[in-house]
Amino acid sequence: MLALTIYLSFAGVLVLALLPRSLARSARVVALLFALSGLGVALAGFISAGTSASVMISDLAWVPALGIHYTLAADGISRVLVLLTGIAAVAGILFSWKIGEEEGDRANEFFAFFLALIGGVYGVFLSVDLFLLFVFYEIAIVPKYFLIAIWGSTRREYAAMKLALYSFAGSAMVLIGLLAAYTAAGSHTMNLQELARYPFPVSFQMWAFPLVFVGFAILAGMWPFHTWAPTGHVAAPTAASMLLAGVVMKLGAYGCLRVAMTLFPHGLDPWGFSLLGIGSWRTVFALFAVIGIVYGAAVALVQNDFKFVIGYSSVSHMGLVLLGLLTLSQIGIDGAVLQMFSHGILAGLLFATVGSIVYSRTHTRDLALLSKLQLGKAMPFAAVLFIVAGMASMGLPGFSGFVAEVQVLIGAWSAFPAFTIVAGIGIVLGVAYTWRAMQRAFFSDVPAIAENGQALPVPEYEPITWAEKAGVLLLVGTSLVIGLYPRLLLDVIAPAVEALPHALLTGGR
C-alpha cells in the first residue's frame, strides 16, 4: 500500500504538468490534494503495519538479465521517514499557498517540481533494490535544482548549481561503491537484503565503506562537505527549504545507515594502526559529525541573515544524527532515526516561520533590520511560534527533539565519551544562537524611535492566513505528540534497528 505514496506524487506531477495555464491558480489545491492523500496513505501504512518488521510492498522483475528488480519494502525506519515525508509535503504546500495568487508565478510548474521531489524521496525510503534506490535518489536531485534556480532568492543560480553538483558528486561516489559491491558479490542481485548477507572481504569494505558513506553524507550535510546546505537553504523558496532541510538531508543520513553501514559493517572496524589517535573510519566520521555539531552552531551564532541561522542549525542537528548512527548501539541509532524525524518537523517549522511568515510580510531577513521592527508586538503569532519552534529545536523536554537528542547522547557517551562532551558544547551553543536570533528578531531593545525623536508606531502586517495556521498546527502538533509520547515512533523504530545486521550493532572492534 505504501507504494501508492510514490505513484500519487508522480501522478500529481503529471496532472500539474498538463494543467491548462488558465487553471494555474488552482494548482495549489491540486498539489495539496495529492500531498494529503500521500500523507493519508503514509499514515495508514504506518498504523496498519504496527510494530511489525519489514513489510514487503512489491517485487517485480524489471531488468531480469541484470538481477534488477522493482522491489519495495518498508521496515520501521522507512515507515517513520515516509510519514515524515508526507507531513513535510503537506506543510510545504500549505506554506507556499501564496504561490499561484499572482500571474506569472508558474504555480503549476512549481508544484509539479515539488511533488516530483516528494515522489523521489518516498521512492528512496521504500526501495530495497539498490538500482531502484539509486534511480529515485537521482530523480530527487533535479527538482531541487529547479525549485531553487527558478523560484529562489539570494544568489539562487550559484546555490542551485552548487547543490546539484554536490549531489551529483555524492551519487557518483555511491554509484562506484554500488557497482563494486554488486561485482564483488557475484553480479546476480541488487537486492539490499541479499547483498547485506554477502560476506564482503574486510579489505574491500575498508575502502568501499568510506566511499559510499561520504557519498551519502554529502547530502546529509556532514562537515566538511556541508557547504551546499546553508547556501542552498537560504536561496531556496520556503517550501523547498523546508523539504531540503526536512527530508532531503534525511535521504543522505538514511543512505549512510541503509546502504553504507548495512552493506559494509566491517568498514567501521579499526584499521589496526592509529593516526593522531584516530584508528578507524568510525572515529573519523564521528569526529566530522561532532565538528559539524559545534561548527554549525558556532556559525549560526554570528549570522545576520535569519535564514542562514536556520541553515547552519540544520548542519548542527544533522551532525547529531550522524553521531547517533556511528554509536553502533541500539539506543544511539534509535535516537538518530528519531532525530531525523524530529529535525525534519522542526526545521520545516523554523524555515516556515522565518521564510514564509516573517519574510513574506517584512521582506527582509536581516536580523539588524528586523530588530527595529518591533516584531514581538507587530506579529505576536510569529513571535510565539518562533519561541515554541526554537525551544523545541534546542531540545526542550516535551518536544520531539529532546527524546531524540538524549538517546543520541546516551549512545554516544559509551561509544565516544570525549566527543560527547564536545557535542554537549554544541547543544549549549544551540541554545545561544536560538536565543540570540529570537532576541534580535522579536524582542529587540532597540528603541523604536524615529530620527525626529518621536516613537514609531507598531507596523501593521497582513493577518496570518488559514493555510499558515494549518501548517503550524500540523508541525507543532506532531512535534508535541512525539515529544510527549515518543513510543509512537520508538516502538516502530526499535525492532527495525534490532533487525539491522548483527555485525553492525556489534561493530567497531
Next chain:
Amino acid sequence: MMPVLTILTVLPTVAGLVVLVAGRAGVARAIAFISAIASLAISLWVWFAIGADGAMKFVERSSWVPGLGIEYHLGVDGLGALMLVLSSIVTLMSIAASRKVTQQPGLYFALILLLESGLFGTFTALNFFHWFLFWELSPIPAFFLIKLWGGEGRGSAATQFFVYTMVGSVALLLAFLALFVATGSMDFEILARMASSGELASAIQTHLGHVSLWLALAVLLGFAVKVPLMPFHTWLPATYSKAPTPVTMLLTGAMSKMGVYGLLRLALPIFGEELSQIRTPLLILATLTVVAGAWAAVVQKDLKRIFAYSSVNHLGYCLLAIFAVAVPPSGSPALALTQTAALDGVVLQMFNHGLTAAAIFWFLAMLEERSNGQLGIDHFGGLRKPAPVFCGLMGIALFSSLGLPGLNGFVSEFLIFRGVFPLSWLSATVSVLGLLITAAVILTVIQRVFTGPLPERWVGFPDLTTIERVAIVPALVLMAVLGLAPQLVVGTINATVMHLLAGWRL
C-alpha cells in the same frame, strides 16, 4: 523471398533522384518526408521480424565478382536492425528539421536521402567489398551538404571532415586488401570464423609475416576517426558546428554510429586477439575521450560546439565498454555475464545517443531559426518565460543526455558502467568524472539559456508552434519509454550480443 534489405537501401536513392527533378522546395521536402517514413516503416518491420535468437536474418546472398570470390551478402541481426531503425528515425527528424532550405532544395534533400542509403548499406552489408562502397558513399553527400549549406567557415570544415574520414578509410581499405591477399575472402562472416578458429592468424603469418597487429591498428584507425576516439577527434567540433544543423543531426545521430558499429561488426570479430593485446592503451584513450570530451564541452561558448563535444563524451562510453570487453576468456560465467552487460549497454547507448543528440540538435535548429543564427551560450537567458514549452521539451532531451533515471540515457550508461567496472575498475572510476562533468555542462546550459534575466531582444521569443510540438514529442516519448521499460529492446539486443560474443576470439 523478397530482398527486403536491398529494397530498403535502394529506396532512398530512388526517392532522391525523384526529389532532384522535383525542384520546388515544398514538393521536394514532401517527397523526402514520405520516403523517410516508408524507410522507417520498413526498418521497424525488420526490427520486429528478426526475432530474439541473435542470428543473421533477411540474408541475401548472390555471386557478384566470381573471379575474386566476392558475393553480394546482406543480413541484419539485432545490432544491424536497431541501427536501421535509428538511421530512419534520425533521417526523418533531420528532414523535419530542414524547414528553411531556400537554396537548391531539390539537391539538398536528394543528398540527405543519398546519405540515408549509405547508412542503410553500411549497416546491412556483410562483405567488405560493398560495405566499403557504402562506407565511402556516405561521407560524400555529407561533404556537399556541409560545403554548400553550412555556416561561416564551412569550406575548411567540409574539407577537414573529408580528409580525416578519407585517411581513416584508406587505412581500412589497405588492411582489408591485406586480409584478402592472405585469405582470399572479404566476407565478414568467413573472416570472423577464421579468426575464431585461429586460421586467420596463421594465414596472415604465412602470407604477410608479422603484420596482424598493424592490420588491427589500421582497421582501428578507420573507426577511431569516425566515432571519434581522442586524439582523432579534431575534425569533429568544426564539422558539427559549421554543418547546417539538420545535417549535424545526421552526422552525430547516425553517422558516428558507423564507427561503433564497425568496431562491433569488423574489428572485434576479426582482430579480437590483437585488440586485447593493446587493450590498456586503448582503455586509456577511451577514458581520455570520456573525461576530456566532457571537459572540452565545459569551456565552449557556442551551443553547437558544446553538444559536439558532449557527443564525443557520450560515444566515449561506447568505446570504453568495447575496449574493456576485449579480455581473453577465463571460462567463468561471471565474465561472460559482465561482457554481455557491457555490450548490451554499448548497443543501447548507440541508439540512445543517436536519438537524444538528434533531438538536441533539432532544438538547436529551432533556436537558430528564431535567433537569426545566433547560438552563443551568452546570447540567451530567461527563455523559460517567453517560451515555456520549448524549454520544457528541450529540457527533457537535455536530461536524457545528462543521464537522468527515467529517461533512456541512464539505462545504457548504467549498463556500460556495470559491465566495465568488473573488467577495468580504474577506467570505470575515472570515467565517472565524465558523468559528473556532463551534468555540470547540461545544468550550465539550462541555467544560461532557460533561466536568469531575459534580455530585451528576446521578450517576444516565439514558443514552439503546434506543428513543432507534434513533430518533436514522439522522440521525447520514445526516450521516456526506453528509460522506463528498457526490456522492450534489451531482449533482442541481449540475444544478439550473446551471439556475437560466442563467435569472438579475444
